[in-house]
Amino acid sequence: MEEIYSSPDTQGPSSFSGSKVQRKKHVSASSISSQNDLEKDMTEEDQRRMKTASDYHTKHESALVWRDVTVTISGKRKYSDKVVKGCTGYAVPGTLTVIMGPAKSGKSTLLRALAGILPNTAKVYGEVLVNGRKSEFKYGNYGYIGRKDELIDTLTVREMLYHASLLQLPGFISRAEKAAMVEDAILAMSLQEYSDSRIGSNFHSKGLSNGEIRRISIARELITNPQFIFIDEPLYHLDCVSSLLMMVMLKKLASTGRTVIFTMYHSSTEVFGLFDNICLLANGKMLFFGETLSCLQHFANAGFPCPVMQSPSDHFLRAINTDFDKIISMCKNWQDEHREFSTVKMDTAAAIQTIETTYKASADALAVESMLVKLTEKAGPMIKSKGHANVFECILILTWRSCLNMARDFRYFWLRLMLYMLLMISMGTVFTNIGHTLFSVKARVVAVFFFIAFTSLLSIGGFPSHIKEIKVYSHEKAARHTGLIPFLLGNLLSSIPFLFLISSLCSVVIYFLLGLRSDFSLFMYFVLNFFVCLLINEGMLMILASFSPNVFKGMLTMVFLQIIMMLVAGYFRLRDELPRAVWKYPLSYLVFHTYAIEGLLENEYVGVSFAVGQIGSISGEKALRDSYDISSSRNAKWINLLILVIIALGYRLILFLSLYMGEKCRSWPYRSYRENKCFVN
Structure with a gap:
């Protein structure tokens, strides 16, 4: 618990406050006295501005917990207004948490519910805790990247991010510091090669690819140094190489102490191996939450072992996607004459029920409850809002x-x-x-x-x-x-x-x-x-x-x-x-x-x-x-x-x-x- 909710003064040397603690050991007593006198002479507004500016460089590790989250949206579904039904889980710093499931399973709705950005027609029931506290996300402490990338095609990558920094950061932060934050975001998403390239196409240039544009959208949200990053389908319209590169970038972001949560419909075996935790949904129900390797064992325990030559995500979706029932019925004659079309020998609705029942009685569900208790038994630091341009x-x-x-x-x-x-x-x-x-x-x-x-x-x-x-x-x-x-x-x-x-x-x-x-x-x-x-x-x-x-x-x-x-x-x-x-x-x-x-x-x-x-x-x-x-x-x-x-x-x-x-x-x-x-x- 203390590792997750560590204060800025106890963090590693890479943080702003930690480096200041190390320097104090080499400062003489007279210099400390003069520094205290200087702080006394500073106005309250100057001290507030220095503290606010330091928030953009300090790494605060924060955890997210959700318990029995249910989301209802009027008219969203024909059969029920409940889009998400009783989901429970957590996301801790340094990890990649993926919300996976078939189309219309409630992935994006759950992600938006966790980020607190649902439409007016939605109602959320349950608990969403940030650092063990019931509080909403403050400005500058989280970044949400939607499925569509809305960028200005005529600007270069650096210009786009620099203008974003002017809007997102307060005016008392100097332009040199803002430019440095932009360069950090470019470096974090490996955009150095394209930093001076125009985003969109024109008469003499082709423009950037979908993967590069996707990384620019994420880099735009990194300018304020957010603790939480929510991404809806980060691999949307990306090829296999761009997908793997994107997930490596996200893994690197998580390694800096950020909490990264995203949705995904499908992934390759290489990409799947980069996930830390998986939340599996079907028809709005949570079928599993836990480590990715444990999910494979969970399916095997439920009677659906993953074949050796099949991707884990393909196997999961095959078992819980009701659309496969239509495909199997269409190809029934072909199956009779040739080999079996699928290794799943059960109706999809029955398979979903079996997997859900097996999870509720499994040790994985008990481990999640135990982790939730550990994360919420002691409230961590409250996140504060950061300033922006007037x-x-x-x-x-x-x-x-x-x-x-x-x-x-x-x-x-x-x-x-x-x-x-x-x-x-x-x-x-x-x-x-x-x-x-x-x-x-x-x-x-x-x-x-x-x-x-x-x-x-x-x-x-x-x-x-x-x-x-x-x-x-x-x-x-x-x-x-x-x-x-x-x-x-x-x-x-x-x-x-x-x-x-x-x-x-x-x-x-x-x-x-x-x-x-x-x-x-x-x-x-x-x-x-x-x-x-x-x-x-x-x-x-x-x-x-x-x-x-x-x-x-x-x-x-x-x-x-x-x-x-x-x-x-x-x-x-x-x-x-x-x-x-x-x-x-x-x-x-x-x-x-x-x-x-x-x-x-x-x-x-x-x-x-x-x-x-x-x-x-x-x-x-x-x-x-x-x-x-x-x-x-x-x-x-x-x-x-x-x-x-x-x-x-x-x-x-x-x-x-x-x-x-x-x-x-x-x-x-x-x-x-x-x-x-x-x-x-």
């Missing part, structure tokens, strides 16, 4: 990281800029030399309408990048690395320079090719109008990305919405001629196309008159009467621009509410016990 720092970090991503991702803005420029040149050449007479008014109305409509449609090209942004944010928010407001502000601030660049370059081309009025103030209004329209489209894309992570469905939805907006924008039919229900009220007053087109036409024609005959004239707004409704006021265009700004802010507010309510209502895959309010003792 809101202002998060905004700056996310803004800069998004700028890097947008500048390097060809699809994000540069592809759209090329398409916009081609569209501007095409439209400009089609509508060039239309003159400035009364007969040119209708042609310019057509040009302005299609300018707003087509540029809005082309904004759909950035939708895949917005989906990636939302996914990365979801992971970081779930891990409590950042918050909703820093993400939204960072995304907005980083997009402004790129959108303004697009609006400026495109406006230079289209404005003069259309022969619009040569006045700098009028040109700048044209640029601002187009810029706000781009902001509105970005907001719409982000809202769709928050609702639908599917690229195809999201792009179809965006096209449909843009077409509806075009229909009620006042071009095909004037607003007063639209059917009053739905189309005029409220749609025509909600779409931004109406205000953008009105503003551009008012910018061009208010205050302008056209000669009619030799002595008559007609104002610009009257010349537009049959083509578009605009106001004769010189301030009307600024009112329309203000409405556009309000719409842009309104879409950002809708995005905020969408993500915020999604955190509260949807089954997000990351929650703490306290946030769930569903942990029942």
